[in-house]
Amino acid sequence: xxxxxxxxPVSPSLNLTRMWNDAxxxxxxxxxxxxxxxxxxxxAMLDQRIFLDAPIWQKPLQFHLALATYTLxxxxxxxxxxxxxxxxNWRIYAGVVCFCVLAELVWVGGAATFGIASHFNTxxxxxGTIYGFMGVFAVILTSASAVMGIAIWRNQTTGLAPxxxxxxxxxxxxxxxxxxxxxxxxxxxxxxxxxxxxxxAALPVLGWSREVGDLRVAHFFATHALHVIPLxxxxxxxxxxxxxxxxxxxxxxAFAALVAATMWQAxxxxxxxxxLG
Amino acid sequence: xxxxTLFQIVxxxxxxxxxxxxxxxxxxxxxDRIAGLVIPLFLALAYSALILVHWSEAEGGYGSLxxxxxxxxxxxxxxxxxxxxxxxxxxxxxxxxxxxxxxxxPHLLVLPHLALIFLFGPAGFLTFHxxxxxxxxxxxxxxxxx
Numbered sequence: 001x002x003x004x005x006x007x008x009p010v011s012p013s014l015n016l017t018r019m020w021n022d023a024x025x026x027x028x029x030x031x032x033x034x035x036x037x038x039x040x041x042x043x044a045m046l047d048q049r050i051f052l053d054a055p056i057w058q059k060p061l062q063f064h065l066a067l068a069t070y071t072l073x074x075x076x077x078x079x080x081x082x083x084x085x086x087x088x089n090w091r092i093y094a095g096v097v098c099f100c101v102l103a104e105l106v107w108v109g110g111a112a113t114f115g116i117a118s119h120f121n122t123x124x125x126x127x128g129t130i131y132g133f134m135g136v137f138a139v140i141l142t143s144a145s146a147v148m149g150i151a152i153w154r155n156q157t158t159g160l161a162p163x164x165x166x167x168x169x170x171x172x173x174x175x176x177x178x179x180x181x182x183x184x185x186x187x188x189x190x191x192x193x194x195x196x197x198x199x200x201a202a203l204p205v206l207g208w209s210r211e212v213g214d215l216r217v218a219h220f221f222a223t224h225a226l227h228v229i230p231l232x233x234x235x236x237x238x239x240x241x242x243x244x245x246x247x248x249x250x251x252x253x254a255f256a257a258l259v260a261a262t263m264w265q266a267x268x269x270x271x272x273x274x275x276l277g
Numbered sequence: 278x279x280x281x282t283l284f285q286i287v288x289x290x291x292x293x294x295x296x297x298x299x300x301x302x303x304x305x306x307x308x309d310r311i312a313g314l315v316i317p318l319f320l321a322l323a324y325s326a327l328i329l330v331h332w333s334e335a336e337g338g339y340g341s342l343x344x345x346x347x348x349x350x351x352x353x354x355x356x357x358x359x360x361x362x363x364x365x366x367x368x369x370x371x372x373x374x375x376x377x378x379x380x381x382x383p384h385l386l387v388l389p390h391l392a393l394i395f396l397f398g399p400a401g402f403l404t405f406h407x408x409x410x411x412x413x414x415x416x417x418x419x420x421x422x423x
Contacts, residue, residue: 017418028411035407039400 023078025094030072037064053200054207060109067101073226074144077168080158081151097144100137107134120191135187145226146176163244167233170252171226178222178259186215195269213266222259280356291363295395301374302384313371320364327357366398373405382412
């Protein structure tokens with residue numbers, strides 16, 4: 001039996017060694033965040049406090065899960081960065097991104113410890129200032145997806161099928177743009193709910209309101225563009241470069257429309273998919 | 278010597294150990310000896326003396342939470358408990374610095390964990406271990422240390 005050289009590896013491997021080599025800081029940080037979720041789970045079991053209609057440790061746990069996923073995803077896509085890019089400047093930038101990720105987690109976890117709000121907390125000068133800084137940190141940590149997306153876009157030597165190549169680059173860039181819009185809008189509001197009455201009915205795990213508009217829905221989808229669009233690209237990779245790329249563009253447009261639609265829906269005071277939950 | 282006086286002595290002594298740990302890369306072996314041995318031994322000595330003198334007269338015991346609380350309501354025993362924290366936390370801090378050096382974890386990355394061990398001992402032990410585990414996994418996966 002002969003082995004055929006695959007010019008376009010369709011399914012990239014989830015090899016951890018690869019991620020360590022391509023993005024040691026993101027990989028290590030992801031594992032660290034995942035592990036430090038364990039004491040938070042223990043705290044959640046001990047703590048009966050409810051904050052804004054949700055168990056108080058739900059939000060820190062969601063942030064650990066979300067940022068562990070985000071950093072691991074970046075580590076996975078780092079293999080498609082141009083060879084010369086991961087030098088000293090890149091390592092400094094990655095270090096700054098990691099710092100911002102950790103700062104967000106300390107802030108959100110610390111707020112839970114003290115039973116106060118993290119986001120939207122402008123109760124006093126100190127918390128208001130911290131909230132402002134955390135907004136800047138959030139933009140910096142999300143910028144990593146844009147920086148990587150653009151670099152991967154320009155890299156002509158990824159060896160990927162054109163549709164998959166485009167989908168990875170576009171997904172990363174879209175995560176930044178859509179998150180900036182969705183989360184920026186969210187943070188300009190007094191809170192994540194639009195409408196009344198809020199009695200606390202919410203979807204499990206995600207925590208989205210079942211009774212009023214919830215701006216976090218759009219943020220969730222926006223931030224997951226870097227997962228959804230590449231999956232479309234993976235499916236479209238076998239359809240040839242032209243059709244495949246068109247499909248990726250169409251899916252990206254549709255996905256951006258979905259984010260816009262969930263945002264519009266929230267502003268109407270409507271819960272996401274009312275029949276769910 | 279009153280418990281208050283001894284309290285005023287043990288705190289800066291422990292602090293000296295923590296300052297040494299922060300600056301550990303400047304003099305690794307000296308730091309190991311001071312923060313990992315000499316100061317913990319000094320604090321162990323203070324603890325042992327306090328227990329030898331005051332244990333018999335103290336109320337309470339180890340059997341139940343109310344017993345432990347009664348035990349710690351005695352100022353001398355509470356001080357002994359505090360010295361126990363100081364000594365063992367510093368010992369763990371010195372262990373973290375040594376472990377990081379042996380496994381080539383940058384000292385800068387150890388500092389936040391040292392702060393946590395200093396303030397909330399076991400929590401810092403937990404986070405340091407989480408970080409060290411990530412570095413170990415990396416070494417195992419890539420066949421090279423950090």
